Amino acid sequence: MTGTVTPIKITNKEIANDFLNRYDTFLFDCDGVLWLGNHLLPYTKEFLDTLTKLGKQAIFVTNNSTKSRLQYTKKFASFGVTVKEEQIFTSGYASAIYVRDFLKLQPGKDKVWVFGESGIADELSKMGYESLGGVDPRLETEFDATTSPFLINGLDESVTAVIAGLDHNINYHKLAITLQYLQQEKVHFVGTNVDSTFPQKGFTFPGAGSMVESLAFSSGRRPAYCGKPNMNMLNTIVSAFNLDKSKCCMVGDRLNTDMKFGVEGKLGGTLLVLSGIETEERALEISEEHVNPKFFAEKLGDIYELYKQ
Amino acid sequence: MTGTVTPIKITNKEIANDFLNRYDTFLFDCDGVLWLGNHLLPYTKEFLDTLTKLGKQAIFVTNNSTKSRLQYTKKFASFGVTVKEEQIFTSGYASAIYVRDFLKLQPGKDKVWVFGESGIADELSKMGYESLGGVDPRLETEFDATTSPFLINGLDESVTAVIAGLDHNINYHKLAITLQYLQQEKVHFVGTNVDSTFPQKGFTFPGAGSMVESLAFSSGRRPAYCGKPNMNMLNTIVSAFNLDKSKCCMVGDRLNTDMKFGVEGKLGGTLLVLSGIETEERALEISEEHVNPKFFAEKLGDIYELYKQ
Numbered sequence: 001m002t003g004t005v006t007p008i009k010i011t012n013k014e015i016a017n018d019f020l021n022r023y024d025t026f027l028f029d030c031d032g033v034l035w036l037g038n039h040l041l042p043y044t045k046e047f048l049d050t051l052t053k054l055g056k057q058a059i060f061v062t063n064n065s066t067k068s069r070l071q072y073t074k075k076f077a078s079f080g081v082t083v084k085e086e087q088i089f090t091s092g093y094a095s096a097i098y099v100r101d102f103l104k105l106q107p108g109k110d111k112v113w114v115f116g117e118s119g120i121a122d123e124l125s126k127m128g129y130e131s132l133g134g135v136d137p138r139l140e141t142e143f144d145a146t147t148s149p150f151l152i153n154g155l156d157e158s159v160t161a162v163i164a165g166l167d168h169n170i171n172y173h174k175l176a177i178t179l180q181y182l183q184q185e186k187v188h189f190v191g192t193n194v195d196s197t198f199p200q201k202g203f204t205f206p207g208a209g210s211m212v213e214s215l216a217f218s219s220g221r222r223p224a225y226c227g228k229p230n231m232n233m234l235n236t237i238v239s240a241f242n243l244d245k246s247k248c249c250m251v252g253d254r255l256n257t258d259m260k261f262g263v264e265g266k267l268g269g270t271l272l273v274l275s276g277i278e279t280e281e282r283a284l285e286i287s288e289e290h291v292n293p294k295f296f297a298e299k300l301g302d303i304y305e306l307y308k309q
Numbered sequence: 310m311t312g313t314v315t316p317i318k319i320t321n322k323e324i325a326n327d328f329l330n331r332y333d334t335f336l337f338d339c340d341g342v343l344w345l346g347n348h349l350l351p352y353t354k355e356f357l358d359t360l361t362k363l364g365k366q367a368i369f370v371t372n373n374s375t376k377s378r379l380q381y382t383k384k385f386a387s388f389g390v391t392v393k394e395e396q397i398f399t400s401g402y403a404s405a406i407y408v409r410d411f412l413k414l415q416p417g418k419d420k421v422w423v424f425g426e427s428g429i430a431d432e433l434s435k436m437g438y439e440s441l442g443g444v445d446p447r448l449e450t451e452f453d454a455t456t457s458p459f460l461i462n463g464l465d466e467s468v469t470a471v472i473a474g475l476d477h478n479i480n481y482h483k484l485a486i487t488l489q490y491l492q493q494e495k496v497h498f499v500g501t502n503v504d505s506t507f508p509q510k511g512f513t514f515p516g517a518g519s520m521v522e523s524l525a526f527s528s529g530r531r532p533a534y535c536g537k538p539n540m541n542m543l544n545t546i547v548s549a550f551n552l553d554k555s556k557c558c559m560v561g562d563r564l565n566t567d568m569k570f571g572v573e574g575k576l577g578g579t580l581l582v583l584s585g586i587e588t589e590e591r592a593l594e595i596s597e598e599h600v601n602p603k604f605f606a607e608k609l610g611d612i613y614e615l616y617k618q
Contacts, residue, residue, distance in 0.1 A: 143477065145510045168452065168481045175479070175515045179506070183513065196527050197488070201454045204492065206484045206527040214523035218505050218515040 007272070007283055010297040016306035019295055020050075023268055024247040025057040027237070029228075030072075031064065032253035032276025033300060037200060040079045041275055043301030048081060050304060058087060059237060061250075063227040063257060065092035065165035065192035065208060068122035089237055091192040091208070091227030092116070095163045096123040097236050098226045103161060103188050105129065111158040115178040115215065116165035116192065116208075124163075132156055133177065135169075143173035150177045155184070164215055164223065165192030166208035175214065182219035189219070193227025195257060199277045228252075229261040238265075251300070253277060255290040263291040275299040316581070316592055319606040325615035328604055329359075332578055333556040334366040336546070336571075338537075339381075340373065341562035341585025342609060346509060349388045350584055352610030357390060359613060367396060368546060370559075372536040372566065374401035374474035374501040374517060377431035398546055400501040400517070400536030401429040404472045406545050407535045409436055412470060412497050420467040424487045424524065425474035425501065425517075433472075441465060442486065444478075452482035459486045464493070473524055473532065474501030475517035484523065491528035498528070502536025504566060508586045537561075538569040547574075560609070562586060564599040572600040584608040 010016050028034060034044045051058050060072070060083065067075070069088040076083040099105050099112060107128030114120050114134035121131040133139065138149050145151060150173075162181050167174065181187050195207035212223050226232055238245060249269040252258020253276025262270035272283050272293035283296045297303055319325050337343060343353045360367050369381070369392065376384070378397040385392040408414050408421060416437030423429050423443035430440040442448065447458050454460060459482075471490050476483065490496050500521035506513045521532050535541055547554060558578040561567020562585025571579035581592050581602035592605045606612055 145512055145514070151512070170479060170481055170484070172477045172479055172515070175519070176512075179515055180512065196529065203454055203460070203485075203489065205454070206481070206488055206523070210484070210523045210527035213526040214515070214519045217522040218519035220505065 005294070007293050008295050009280075010271075010295055010303055010306065013306045013309045016303050019269075019271070019303065020054065020056075020307060023056070023249040025059065025241070025243055025249070026051060027059045027061050027248060027250045027262075027267070029252035029254070029258045030060055030062045032199060033251060033273050035079065036275070041299055041301060043304040045079065045081050047300050047304040050307060057241070058083075059089065059241065060087055061089045061228065061233065061237065061261075063091045063193040063195055063208070065090055065095070065119045065227070066117035066168070067119045069093055070122070071119065086240075089233065090119055090123070091233070092120040092163075092165060093123045094226040094230075094233040094236060095120060095165070095190050095192050096127055096129070098190060098224065098232055099124070099129070099161050099163065099188075100127055101236075102232070103190075105160055109158065110160045111156060113156075113159045113162045113178060113181045113187070114164075115162065115174055115211070116167050117169075120163050120165055120192065130158075132159060133174065139173050139177070140169070140171070141173065143171070143176050145176075148173065148177065151180070155180055159187060161188040161190055162215075163190045163192065164208075164212045167211060170211060175218070178215055179218050182215060182221055189216075189221050189223045191223035191225040193257075194225045194230075195227075204277075228257040229264060231265060234261060234265040255282060255293070259291050259293050262293075269294045272296040273299050314603070316602050317604050318589075319580075319604055319612055319615065322615045322618045325612050328578075328580070328612065329363060329365075329616065332365070332558040334368065334550070334552055334558070335360060336368045336370050336557060336559045336576070338561035338563070338567045339369055339371045341508060342560060342582050343369075344388065345584070350608055350610060352613040354388065354390050356609050356613040359616060366550070367392075368398065368550065369396055370398045370537065370542070370546065370570075372400045372502040372504055372517070374399055374404070374428045374536070375426035375477070376428045378402055379431070380428065395549075398542065399428055399432070400542070401425070401472075401474060402432045403535040403539075403542040403545060404429060404474070404499050404501050405432040405436055405438070407499055407533065407541055408433070408438070408470050408472065408497075410545075411541070412499075414438065414469055418467065419469040420465060422465075422468045422471045422487060422490045422496070423473075424471065424483055424520070425476050426478075429472050429474055429501065439467075441468065442483065448482050448486070449478070449480070450482065452480070452485050454485075457482065457486065460489070464489055468496060470497040470499055471524075472499045472501065473517075473521045476520060479520060484527070487524055488527050491524060491530055498525075498530050498532045500532035500534045502566075503534045504536075513586075537566040538573060540574060543570060543574040564591060564602070568600050568602050571602075578603045581605040582607070582609050
């Protein structure tokens with residue numbers, strides 16, 4: 001492929017220094033990069049502290065829509081890392097921004113039906129939007145078309161968008177009512193992120209995309225996806241921080257979302273870490289099915305250790 | 310389109326007689342044709358009794374996999390209609406036949422993981438296959454990768470096929486474990502039926518296909534679909550009753566499953582009834598997106614009333 005350059009593995013202090021010097025801003029995926037579930041990866045805190053000392057900017061970009069940005073700051077704090085809400089972009093937040101800036105829904109007038117966990121509704125609420133569905137406990141009851149409180153008085157006419165994402169409490173009641181809204185032409189269909197799976201504890205479990213695609217199939221509609229690698233998310237971040245893209249580096253553990261996000265977004269660089277789901281073989285493999293990173297490392301902490309040598 | 314003949318609406322006794330005389334065997338879809346949910350449509354029983362008096366054969370072919378054939382005989386009985394188990398083909402039964410005759414799974418050795426309701430496992434059990442998953446109450450508990458009884462001792466190595474269909478009790482535990490089996494190359498992936506939705510009480514709710522497609526997306530695999538309009542189902546029926554296809558008529562309420570099933574299966578005729586989800590406009594519409602029926606009627610009972618005049 002024209003322009004393909006062999007990815008550089010960060011294996012010594014010189015390469016580590018070169019990598020750190022090239023960029024002003026680092027965009028981090030979180031799970032698989034900084035931590036695995038509730039287990040912080042070694043030297044993550046030290047790496048982030050080093051960036052601060054070097055005057056670099058850190059931004060956290062996650063396709064996880066189940067938590068709000070505020071909840072993410074608490075997760076960072078539990079690891080002893082102080083991060084401001086403004087530094088965090090979740091796919092739920094990106095979806096709320098899409099609803100506000102692209103679909104131009106009006107707070108106080110338009111409502112959003114949510115299929116997903118609290119991270120989506122929380123971000124909508126912060127922007128002044130009323131949402132329905134989501135974690136409403138009435139959706140946890142067994143579905144019956146004749147008694148569902150979401151059907152007996154008709155659909156809410158104020159709903160003009162559906163945002164759908166990962167819901168660990170997926171059930172038929174939620175799928176059925178979400179479909180009713182998607183059957184209305186006036187209702188926009190937004191998906192938080194396309195990820196078919198996510199890794200956890202050595203397994204690969206169904207991701208947001210598998211639920212959004214179920215709704216896409218039943219409704220016969222295509223969603224507008226907001227998370228990585230969609231450029232809506234990158235454009236929002238670049239504009240919010242007034243970033244020089246050539247001085248930005250995307251750091252992640254997935255070729256088909258994180259690395260694609262950095263390459264298609266024309267960021268100055270990309271770093272793949274192998275602490276998530278990818279292997280060195282995949283990082284180096286030339287394939288039309290995925291992009292290659294500019295740099296890669298076994299894990300983020302390795303770069304800190306090399307830098308400190 | 311070459312060979313397209315305008316569908317004939319059955320509106321008088323002469324056409325009704327001609328329709329009944331043409332065929333020896335009638336294959337009926339059930340919901341939307343014979344009944345709507347738990348409400349038998351007018352003159353259904355009389356129509357079926359007439360067929361018996363005329364020496365015709367009736368076979369019932371449904372994409373509903375939630376009930377077994379035995380349960381279907383009970384549903385017919387509740388309406389005062391006597392039907393033998395052998396006259397009924399559900400998509401769950403078709404899937405079990407596919408597993409037995411096409412995949413050649415061995416009873417007592419191979420096991421099947423089921424995503425769906427009891428109608429699937431019941432048919433497998435009748436053929437001597439042990440199934441896992443399905444309505445196992447342990448799948449109703451909240452999913453945790455570290456405690457799930459389906460993960461802690463590893464997957465069952467005897468499982469060589471997954472059958473997935475409609476499950477009104479869909480949850481994350483079921484999706485997650487089913488995906489683990491689908492991630493094994495040796496495990497075949499069978500879908501009961503592709504229907505994206507089904508009609509109920511004036512609404513359209515998510516169908517089996519929406520769940521199977523969710524699993525297809527998370528696993529990156531394509532299922533073998535067994536229900537209508539798949540020809541596996543028709544071939545099984547034709548062979549079981551040694552039917553002359555030219556003397557068979559498919560009766561249904563959906564163009565894209567029932568009528569397609571009859572046309573692609575080269576049955577002698579098709580009858581669309583408008584008591585389900587289609588309209589006269591759609592029945593007559595020439596479109597590359599759907600086939601047209603040979604005959605159509607507002608409802609099955611109309612044909613009985615015209616015949617009796």
